[in-house]
Amino acid sequence: MFEFPDSLYCDVRIEEVFQTRIAFGFGDVQEMLERRYEAAFVRVFDGKRWYYSATSSVDAVQEHIDRLASLTTPSQAVSEHPVVQKLEAHRETLRQFSGPQSVSSKTIKEKYDLLSHYFPIIDSYDHIRLWTARYVDELRNKRFISSKGADCSFDYQKIGLLFSYEMSAKGNQIKDSFSYGAHVYRDMEAQDRKFANTLNRSADFLKRAKSVESGRYPVILSPQAAGVFAHESFGHLSESDTYQGDQTLKDRWVIGKQVAHKNLSIVDDGGVLGMGYTPFDDEGTKARKTYLIRDGVMAGRLHNASTAVDFGENLTGNARAISFEYEPIVRMTNTYIEPGKTPLCSLIGEVDNGFLIDTIKSGFGSTNFTVSPIIAYRIRRGTIAEPVKISLLTGNSFGTLFKIDGISDRASLGENPFVTCSKRDQLRLPIDFGGPYVRISEIDVVG
Amino acid sequence: MIREAYVETVGEICARLRGGAIDSTRSREITRGSVRLYENGKIGIAGALGEFDEEGLTQEAKKRLDMGVVYTASPTADKHEEREYIETDMDAYDFLWEVEEMLGEQNRRFPDCSFVHDIRYISESRHLRNTVGLDLYHKARYFEFYLTLKRKDSENVKDGTLSFRLPSFDKRAALDALRMLCDGLGQKPCAPEGRIPVLFFFNDPLYNKTLWETLNGISYGSGSSLYAGRMGEKVFADGLTLYQSRNRKDQFFNAFFDMEGTTNPEDRCLLIESGVFRMPFTDKMTATRFFLPLTGAAQAEYDSVPSMDYPHLAYQPSEHSLSELLSQSQRENSGRALIALQPTGGDFSSDGHFSLRLQTGLWYDETGCDAPVHNISLTTEIHKMLGDDWIGVPRHPLFHIPGLYGVCFWMTVQGPSPSDGRL
Numbered sequence: 001m002f003e004f005p006d007s008l009y010c011d012v013r014i015e016e017v018f019q020t021r022i023a024f025g026f027g028d029v030q031e032m033l034e035r036r037y038e039a040a041f042v043r044v045f046d047g048k049r050w051y052y053s054a055t056s057s058v059d060a061v062q063e064h065i066d067r068l069a070s071l072t073t074p075s076q077a078v079s080e081h082p083v084v085q086k087l088e089a090h091r092e093t094l095r096q097f098s099g100p101q102s103v104s105s106k107t108i109k110e111k112y113d114l115l116s117h118y119f120p121i122i123d124s125y126d127h128i129r130l131w132t133a134r135y136v137d138e139l140r141n142k143r144f145i146s147s148k149g150a151d152c153s154f155d156y157q158k159i160g161l162l163f164s165y166e167m168s169a170k171g172n173q174i175k176d177s178f179s180y181g182a183h184v185y186r187d188m189e190a191q192d193r194k195f196a197n198t199l200n201r202s203a204d205f206l207k208r209a210k211s212v213e214s215g216r217y218p219v220i221l222s223p224q225a226a227g228v229f230a231h232e233s234f235g236h237l238s239e240s241d242t243y244q245g246d247q248t249l250k251d252r253w254v255i256g257k258q259v260a261h262k263n264l265s266i267v268d269d270g271g272v273l274g275m276g277y278t279p280f281d282d283e284g285t286k287a288r289k290t291y292l293i294r295d296g297v298m299a300g301r302l303h304n305a306s307t308a309v310d311f312g313e314n315l316t317g318n319a320r321a322i323s324f325e326y327e328p329i330v331r332m333t334n335t336y337i338e339p340g341k342t343p344l345c346s347l348i349g350e351v352d353n354g355f356l357i358d359t360i361k362s363g364f365g366s367t368n369f370t371v372s373p374i375i376a377y378r379i380r381r382g383t384i385a386e387p388v389k390i391s392l393l394t395g396n397s398f399g400t401l402f403k404i405d406g407i408s409d410r411a412s413l414g415e416n417p418f419v420t421c422s423k424r425d426q427l428r429l430p431i432d433f434g435g436p437y438v439r440i441s442e443i444d445v446v447g
Numbered sequence: 448m449i450r451e452a453y454v455e456t457v458g459e460i461c462a463r464l465r466g467g468a469i470d471s472t473r474s475r476e477i478t479r480g481s482v483r484l485y486e487n488g489k490i491g492i493a494g495a496l497g498e499f500d501e502e503g504l505t506q507e508a509k510k511r512l513d514m515g516v517v518y519t520a521s522p523t524a525d526k527h528e529e530r531e532y533i534e535t536d537m538d539a540y541d542f543l544w545e546v547e548e549m550l551g552e553q554n555r556r557f558p559d560c561s562f563v564h565d566i567r568y569i570s571e572s573r574h575l576r577n578t579v580g581l582d583l584y585h586k587a588r589y590f591e592f593y594l595t596l597k598r599k600d601s602e603n604v605k606d607g608t609l610s611f612r613l614p615s616f617d618k619r620a621a622l623d624a625l626r627m628l629c630d631g632l633g634q635k636p637c638a639p640e641g642r643i644p645v646l647f648f649f650n651d652p653l654y655n656k657t658l659w660e661t662l663n664g665i666s667y668g669s670g671s672s673l674y675a676g677r678m679g680e681k682v683f684a685d686g687l688t689l690y691q692s693r694n695r696k697d698q699f700f701n702a703f704f705d706m707e708g709t710t711n712p713e714d715r716c717l718l719i720e721s722g723v724f725r726m727p728f729t730d731k732m733t734a735t736r737f738f739l740p741l742t743g744a745a746q747a748e749y750d751s752v753p754s755m756d757y758p759h760l761a762y763q764p765s766e767h768s769l770s771e772l773l774s775q776s777q778r779e780n781s782g783r784a785l786i787a788l789q790p791t792g793g794d795f796s797s798d799g800h801f802s803l804r805l806q807t808g809l810w811y812d813e814t815g816c817d818a819p820v821h822n823i824s825l826t827t828e829i830h831k832m833l834g835d836d837w838i839g840v841p842r843h844p845l846f847h848i849p850g851l852y853g854v855c856f857w858m859t860v861q862g863p864s865p866s867d868g869r870l
Binding site for chain 2: 327369
């Protein structure tokens with residue numbers, strides 16, 4: 001298909017994308033967008049430096065390969081380079097969203113009808129001052145071809161609805177949302193009851209939420225909040241390019257070290273059909289289940305080929321780019337905490353004075369992590385009590401992992417197509433996270 | 448029917464520096480374009496990536512007019528302007544040679560620190576024209592520096608980041624800023640208590656989140672803004688003057704027009720003037736819907752309907768140095784403020800409380816940095832932050848980077864957390 005130059009490693013990623021976006025607000029249709037494009041990203045490696053180029057014309061890929069090659073210092077030894085040796089060369093096709101399964105087979109009118117089905121429900125609530133609605137879908141076909149002989153293809157599809165709203169009454173207000181997603185259209189059936197429950201929960205929060213005193217409390221995180229916590233507190237620290245070449249951190253983060261309470265296991269797996277589904281990463285590596293923490297012990301890290309060689313570890317399938325314009329860097333896929341053995345009621349029943357974090361609006365992680373809740377409840381003498389306003393949960397990522405003292409027996413992935421992750425200049429990468437309910441014995445709560 | 452065409456071409460060479468060497472280079476030059484048709488309060492848009500046929504897009508946009516997307520505002524008419532901002536004639540080889548030079552000097556001068564930098568050389572052109580006399584063209588080249596550093600013995604993933612844009616490759620400016628940061632990070636850490644003056648980079652998104660939410664025309668018009676109904680009132684500190692800016696002096700290097708073709712005199716629109724709330728920011732539909740002044744805050748992807756998004760905000764710097772501003776403040780001070788160098792998340796609550804986690808701060812007195820501060824939580828309230836606790840915008844930009852101003856106000860330290868266990 002392409003003529004790869006001698007004495008260089010080269011790969012090409014071709015992306016064929018179909019996207020729909022519908023927006024509704026203030027009683028009007030604000031967007032009805034369908035977009036299709038095909039584009040490519042080219043990488044060339046001479047053993048010393050990577051050279052990248054993006055093009056919106058697949059016909060021009062050969063030109064880009066040749067131009068990048070002209071910038072390099074070719075070396076016959078490149079095929080023996082450990083990074084090139086490490087790269088996998090699969091020849092496989094995984095397609096599951098073609099034909100009637102494809103979102104491109106539905107009309108934009110059908111998609112608008114799905115969205116507008118909910119309008120009467122949200123319009124029936126008194127305290128809503130403002131609401132907007134969005135429908136998104138995306139079908140992405142990727143093909144990866146390399147000078148090592150790789151030629152693998154797969155498709156990825158997501159569909160989602162999002163209602164954002166502001167409720168206000170008597171000087172109080174809340175900004176909240178309802179969203180859900182799926183991978184095929186037939187799984188997007190109406191969820192009227194769930195939507196109504198979410199709106200009722202927001203209305204209850206608006207009426208009854210109390211302020212809290214800042215301090216250190218026991219906190220139970222919902223699966224959504226626990227997923228964010230796992231992603232922010234340890235997931236980002238597991239992205240090995242974060243400390244590639246940093247001997248201080250390499251010495252600290254040794255596989256086999258106890259890094260968390262013994263009941264905690266965190267996994268990343270791009271092979272699971274979540275929103276972070278990545279059966280082959282953007283270096284052609286096949287997805288696998290990677291334990292980041294297993295029974296409290298650091299069990300692995302996430303890699304691309306370069307970091308895997310640098311750390312002397314195996315590939316994990318985590319080299320991902322947000323689009324054809326960017327090179328793959330080490331990113332999470334579907335990251336989750338494995339379930340424990342404790343029923344949720346026992347987790348709650350053992351808390352005398354603490355909080356349950358139900359929904360969150362954002363999270364951030366590095367050496368420290370922060371989570372901004374939307375809906376939270378006080379737990380008083382083992383019972384869920386009134387809703388509370390908490391602006392921030394925060395702590396040191398390493399210290400907090402040791403304070404997890406209870407994990408519920410059921411876990412779920414978020415499956416929210418609007419959840420994305422940003423790193424460096426690559427914003428809004430689809431990822432997924434989740435887990436069971438997780439109790440932290442004490443954490444800083446800012447009221 | 449009014450027809451409007453938009454074409455953008457963005458080229459980039461990005462050098463990634465890691466481990467004292469250039470790790471990779473990335474180049475791209477991508478053209479995107481669209482045709483928008485306006486008729487009877489509706490808009491139809493068709494776009495394409497790469498080369499495209501404008502007539503073909505027009506036919507497609509005609510079909511999309513039937514989709515019922517509402518756009519009742521009037522497209523901008525009778526406005527012609529063409530600007531080119533090109534202060535460098537570097538090619539890719541020159542750029543990489545300069546980056547190598549900077550890298551060599553950095554490795555020699557700062558042996559105790561390690562760095563990961565992305566430095567981008569950007570060339571862009573944007574052209575918006577329509578059949579009612581709009582013809583705006585922007586062409587520019589500039590450099591984006593995204594610098595990340597840490598002490599080699601630090602247990603943090605990174606100790607600080609600094610990002611800024613310059614019209615030419617001024618490696619001296621970048622190296623001087625790194626010197627100040629490295630010097631500061633090498634000092635003995637301290638643990639402040641109580642209320643302290645905190646300096647945010649004016650473009651820090653965590654800090655700006657509150658301004659975007661409260662000065663937003665939709666929030667204002669719908670009544671959810673904390674300042675709803677107070678346009679024209681003196682509600683902020685005397686020394687606070689804030690613009691929505693597309694001016695290069697304010698570290699803004701993109702087009703001088705927004706995605707609806709709105710422009711402003713000197714590329715700035717006053718939102719707050721000496722503490723008086725002049726107007727929230729708006730695009731055309733928001734301005735029309737809520738009877739607000741139009742500020743030109745429309746953004747859009749090449750093929751999407753223009754709508755309001757977070758604009759670039761910039762402050763009028765004061766005539767005073769940081770030390771003078773602190774002296775004028777009614778509280779005792781040491782003539783220096785804590786730069787929020789590495790915030791790690793934070794948020795505003797709906798009733799105006801702002802909480803922030805600061806992984807690394809550096810005490811700063813305009814000549815340099817000393818005494819890092821690690822792992823504290825800071826809190827304030829928006830009314831105080833922009834009111835009684837406002838200190839001001841020092842006249843000298845931070846680290847002497849043109850346009851990179853600091854915004855200073857008092858915050859309360861919640862204290863280093865005893866839960867901050869280290870491995």
